[in-house]
Amino acid sequence: MKYLLVLAVILVAVWLWRKARREELQSRTPPPPSPPPAPGAIAPPQAMLRCAHCGLHLPAADAVRGTDGAAYCSTAHRQAATH
Template sequence: MKYLLVFAVVFIAVWLWRKNRREEMQSRPPPQKPPAVGAPQAMVRCAHCGLHLPAADAIAGPDGAVFCSVAHRQAASR
């Protein structure tokens, strides 16, 4: 009889705990989606140092060459 009473108390405690957890989970807002990743960009190589960088960040030089910075464009023109 003693074990039955202990079992009943443990069962009720677990049931109440799970009920509270379920209500807590339902009241939370849904998790945020991770930020969307943009489309891949074309990569180009600096004509002076060989660094690969996105074409949108590249600096155009003479004869269709691209550079990673103004300093490298000036160094190549010397």
């Protein structure tokens, strides 16, 4: 019986604490919105390709294309693959 009473007191205390916390969060004013990012500050995502020789992943804009259309990370790997 003693443990049941202690449990009931703890549950009521937790309930009151959570209720006060919820009311506090609701009464706060939301923070002002952050300014929009500068145009061009963040580049859009790029497609990633895998080097056909070593397996390194690199952006498609940086890839060196072989004669067969395969992507390579450098001209040395493109030449090594053709020999």
